[in-house]
Amino acid sequence: KQEVTQIPAALSVPEGENLVLNCSFTDSAIYNLQWFRQDPGKGLTSLLLIQSSQREQTSGRLNASLDKSSGRSTLYIAASQPGDSATYLCARQGGSEKLVFGKGTKLTVNP
Amino acid sequence: GAVVSQHPSRVICKSGTSVKIECRSLDFQATTMFWYRQFPKKSLMLMATSNEGSKATYEQGVEKDKFLINHASLTLSTLTVTSAHPEDSSFYICSARAWLAGGGETQYFGPGTRLLVL
Numbered sequence: 646k647q648e649v650t651q652i653p654a655a656l657s658v659p660e661g662e663n664l665v666l667n668c669s670f671t672d673s674a675i676y677n678l679q680w681f682r683q684d685p686g687k688g689l690t691s692l693l694l695i696q697s698s699q700r701e702q703t704s705g706r707l708n709a710s711l712d713k714s715s716g717r718s719t720l721y722i723a724a725s726q727p728g729d730s731a732t733y734l735c736a737r738q739g740g741s742e743k744l745v746f747g748k749g750t751k752l753t754v755n756p
Numbered sequence: 757g758a759v760v761s762q763h764p765s766r767v768i769c770k771s772g773t774s775v776k777i778e779c780r781s782l783d784f785q786a787t788t789m790f791w792y793r794q795f796p797k798k799s800l801m802l803m804a805t806s807n808e809g810s811k812a813t814y815e816q817g818v819e820k821d822k823f824l825i826n827h828a829s830l831t832l833s834t835l836t837v838t839s840a841h842p843e844d845s846s847f848y849i850c851s852a853r854a855w856l857a858g859g860g861e862t863q864y865f866g867p868g869t870r871l872l873v874l
Contacts, residue, residue, distance in 0.1 A: 649799075677860060677862075679862070681865075686847075686868070686870065687867055687868060688762075688849055688865045688866050688867035688868045689800075689849065689851075689865040690865075691862065691863075691864070691865070694856075694860075694862055696859075696860050734799075734800070736800075742788065742805070742853060742861070743790075743802055743805070744790075744800075744802070744851075744863060745802075746799040746800045746801075747799060748797070748798060748799045749799070
């Protein structure tokens with residue numbers, strides 16, 4: 646069974662802190678790995694997509710890495726801001742077109 | 757990025773009625789769309805894959821007669837929850853598959869539909 650685990654489930658940090666969100670998956674046969682942001686009661690916004698041939702992707706203050714051999718991905722957020730408060734979801738895509746999601750990490754950045 | 761819309765954003769209905777949710781890709785064509793369901797503090801669970809011009813593919817445990825999917829055009833898929841019951845209350849999210857310029861694919865997600873069955 647394909648599983649995606651995200652740790653921690655919730656994280657609260659003061660503004661300005663750098664932080665790392667973790668994602669692990671059981672099946673290393675990965676097509677791509679995506680990180681999404683979800684605000685309360687809203688849909689998903691894609692943040693970063695890492696294809697299987699890549700090791701990391703960067704966008705602004707966000708950096709995502711992928712280590713297929715260990716089945717891990719991390720999302721690094723630099724200089725966190727209150728506007729970064731949301732739930733962050735990672736999802737792996739295997740050989741099929743299906744995305745398998747983790748339960749997410751709920752991030753709160755306190756002013 | 758590409759835009760996917762959902763309508764309605766929120767619906768309240770009585771038990772036993774049917775509810776239709778629309779998912780539209782606004783600026784691209786999507787031969788494949790996906791329907792997900794999300795319970796509070798849970799992962800998004802894929803319900804079915806909607807293919808334009810053919811029958812949807814349902815995930816194990818999802819009743820196809822309960823959740824009717826129609827993908828009649830390249831920009832529209834609909835999910836109809838038939839004879840809704842309170843346990844069908846959930847957040848339903850659709851996505852549309854798109855191809856990336858540099859190769860590979862991704863999914864663009866709609867804003868979701870909150871269904872409450874009384």
